[in-house]
């Protein structure tokens with residue numbers, strides 16, 4: 001089969017939060033953009049794993065009645081349009097953390113609208129990148145299967161937003177495997193649940209689960225059930241079951257297959273148990289299960305700079321800062337609840353452009369979960385608000401590179417937009 005060849009200024013690999021922001025940024029900066037996504041819809045984990053709330057948009061704050069944005073620019077455009085389209089509004093959780101709940105289909109259609117509005121962006125869905133070729137420090141060719149037909153892409157610059165630094169790794173960039181850093185979760189939705197449950201929390205449900213686990217009638221992992229905030233008031237309650245961290249050296253594809261099957265079997269047991277044994281779910285039904293298991297950390301690049309845990313906890317700023325993070329470190333390990341490490345209320349840290357640049361490749365940037373960060377720092381920088389921000393920064397910088405403009409000018413533009 002002969003492969004079609006497609007040239008562009010900027011190629012964006014992966015249409016999750018980071019990839020959508022990168023494609024829109026590069027298009028608005030004047031570059032011809034191709035956005036590749038392996039699924040038939042955009043949004044990445046935000047839609048495929050039905051995450052359900054955006055973190056990292058507003059500063060932590062226990063005092064004021066209104067949320068303060070962490071930065072201006074695209075992330076606030078995205079949040080504002082999502083709020084209007086979903087009829088949703090931001091909510092404050094424990095410890096002053098603000099989140100924006102959203103229905104996953106609304107996130108996907110907003111992502112579609114944003115890329116469609118830019119005549120410079122072409123989207124290729126059902127397109128999976130499988131090879132990338134570098135000549136010296138330049139990535140020159142990416143090969144993919146587009147609905148099972150081979151295509152060759154020849155870009156001026158590449159933004160890798162695959163969540164796994166796939167294009168960068170295939171082209172020879174140094175990477176780190178973070179798959180074992182955090183536990184994955186599968187989200188599922190029950191309908192016709194007692195609406196009071198969302199307010200009361202899972203205390204009573206957990207008691208029932210514990211007894212069943214102790215009797216040996218449910219697997220121990222069933223106790224690791226959590227609520228998705230902002231759901232349940234209309235009787236549709238989103239829940240997530242948290243698996244154990246990877247403990248072996250299985251290849252990633254083998255680990256993913258095992259996790260997906262284990263999580264889906266647990267959801268099946270859990271929903272039957274909840275309906276049969278808890279008053280709040282007596283009349284409930286399983287409504288949907290996310291198409292993809294939620295992976296909190298995967299492969300990431302070793303960048304020209306690396307975001308350190310102390311950068312996050314000391315809320316460090318940088319003259320090269322192109323994106324802001326404001327979410328605490330939130331590490332999901334093998335305990336039922338995440339381990340939270342906070343920095344000062346009302347503050348944020350900055351992510352320097354060099355955290356988005358692999359050491360080995362000059363015309364490649366990364367964003368979202370692929371950026372160069374220590375394991376702890378990534379538990380903060382991975383959230384959707386920050387992924388949108390790093391995506392926007394990487395897309396802008398890639399467009400400047402492809403159009404022959406200095407990267408320092410991109411940094412200056414981005415810093416102005418953040419303010």
Ligand SMILES: Cc1cc2nc3c(=O)[nH]c(=O)nc-3n(C[C@H](O)[C@H](O)[C@H](O)COP(=O)(O)OP(=O)(O)OC[C@H]3O[C@@H](n4cnc5c(N)ncnc54)[C@H](O)[C@@H]3O)c2cc1C
Nearest residue numbers: 014016017018038044045055128129163294295368369384
């Ligand atoms: C269970 C769970 C709960 C979470 N809860 C929250 C929360 O409440 N709030 C929050 O803000 N964040 C949350 N997060 C984190 C957040 O959802 C993700 O870190 C964020 O969405 C990552 O965005 P991304 O664009 O970097 O990557 P992804 O969303 O992973 O996007 C990567 C995209 O690349 C595509 N892709 C991958 N490989 C290829 C390839 N070879 N070719 C073509 N396309 C490819 C994928 O299909 C995907 O669309 C949660 C994460 C998990 C797992």
